[in-house]
Amino acid sequence: MDQRNRPFRSVLYIPASKERALDKARSLPVDAIIFDLEDAVAVEEKANARGILAEALAAKGYGARMRIVRINGLESDWGRADAQAARDMGCDAVLLPKVESAAQVQALAEIVGEIPIWAMMETPRGMLNAAEIAAYPRMAGFVMGTNDLAKELQTRFRPDRQPLMAGLGLCLLAAKAEGLVIVDGVYNAFKDDEGLRAECAQGRDMGFDGKTLIHPAQVEIANAAFAPTQDEIDLARRQIAAFEEAESSGKGVAVVDGRIVENLHVATAREILAKADAITAISG
Numbered sequence: 182m183d184q185r186n187r188p189f190r191s192v193l194y195i196p197a198s199k200e201r202a203l204d205k206a207r208s209l210p211v212d213a214i215i216f217d218l219e220d221a222v223a224v225e226e227k228a229n230a231r232g233i234l235a236e237a238l239a240a241k242g243y244g245a246r247m248r249i250v251r252i253n254g255l256e257s258d259w260g261r262a263d264a265q266a267a268r269d270m271g272c273d274a275v276l277l278p279k280v281e282s283a284a285q286v287q288a289l290a291e292i293v294g295e296i297p298i299w300a301m302m303e304t305p306r307g308m309l310n311a312a313e314i315a316a317y318p319r320m321a322g323f324v325m326g327t328n329d330l331a332k333e334l335q336t337r338f339r340p341d342r343q344p345l346m347a348g349l350g351l352c353l354l355a356a357k358a359e360g361l362v363i364v365d366g367v368y369n370a371f372k373d374d375e376g377l378r379a380e381c382a383q384g385r386d387m388g389f390d391g392k393t394l395i396h397p398a399q400v401e402i403a404n405a406a407f408a409p410t411q412d413e414i415d416l417a418r419r420q421i422a423a424f425e426e427a428e429s430s431g432k433g434v435a436v437v438d439g440r441i442v443e444n445l446h447v448a449t450a451r452e453i454l455a456k457a458d459a460i461t462a463i464s465g
């Protein structure tokens with residue numbers, strides 16, 4: 182499926198070493214999966230995890246869910262072997278952690294060939310170089326690594342995420358400028374539904390396409406938060422109809438619910454309807 186026609190509401194990390202979780206994901210209503218060879222896999226399990234993941238992907242069963250493999254950094258003991266293995270696994274994208282420059286992405290591109298590349302954005306230098314990383318021709322998506330970013334910035338956790346806002350904003354600007362997908366960081370307290378709901382709402386308001394998740398219990402909340410609501414769908418339809426009627430009488434502006442509707446609002450309305458259709462398609 183073309184990435185532009187996919188929803189990315191829920192993007193679930195699965196440690197590649199956990200066979201039970203790899204199997205469970207085949208039945209979870211997630212839009213994308215990040216099969217993790219990096220931080221979720223213990224050092225002594227790294228090589229084994231690669232084999233387990235290759236077998237799980239060969240066995241198929243992930244349906245329309247986008248399959249993204251997160252490798253270890255290329256400078257690590259495992260990164261190059263991970264990249265070579267990912268190239269042959271039948272995944273939809275390879276995710277490089279702690280990206281700080283376009284040159285690092287180029288080094289990965291030389292190993293994985295035509296497979297689309299995604300970048301973990303999670304260091305101060307990565308934030309500062311977000312524009313050049315996003316502009317790399319093979320770059321397809323950004324994933325915010327808010328745990329690593331908080332560590333590097335030495336911030337304290339705040340529910341409003343104020344200390345992370347500069348970095349999140351820089352990455353959003355860079356991703357949107359290049360038409361990339363961008364998904365928000367994880368919410369660590371996976372039993373705190375209210376906290377997750379609030380952080381998803383904030384991420385949706387900021388313009389993220391979805392949220393990365395660490396536990397199946399988080400999926401439903403993210404799917405709801407990043408999908409257009411029925412009110413948004415109804416409004417989009419009414420805006421398009423009103424604008425088309427205005428245009429047919431030679432006007433460039435319509436009014437719906439006391440607000441103006443111009444070309445740009447119609448473009449947004451069409452995007453909302455396209456996203457709703459994409460969600461219906463993947464759910465079916």
Ligand SMILES: CC(C)(COP(=O)(O)OP(=O)(O)OC[C@H]1O[C@@H](n2cnc3c(N)ncnc32)[C@H](O)[C@@H]1OP(=O)(O)O)[C@@H](O)C(=O)NCCC(=O)NCCSC(=O)C[C@H](O)C(=O)O
Nearest residue numbers: 194195196201202205206220221326327328329395396397
């Ligand atoms: C957080 C967990 C360690 C909790 O695991 P566990 O105690 O086993 O949870 P449950 O008993 O509640 O699990 C219930 C069932 O769900 C399956 N499960 C659990 N997690 C997942 C998952 N992520 N994907 C698929 N399935 C999952 C269990 O197998 C149980 O199944 P069953 O027995 O059949 O009922 C655990 O959830 C976990 O390991 N989560 C992933 C952690 C992870 O990937 N971390 C790394 C990514 S976060 C990160 O690095 C972000 C970034 O880089 C940054 O810097 O911010």
Ligand SMILES: [Mg+2]
Nearest residue numbers: 303326328329
């Ligand atoms: Mg990280």
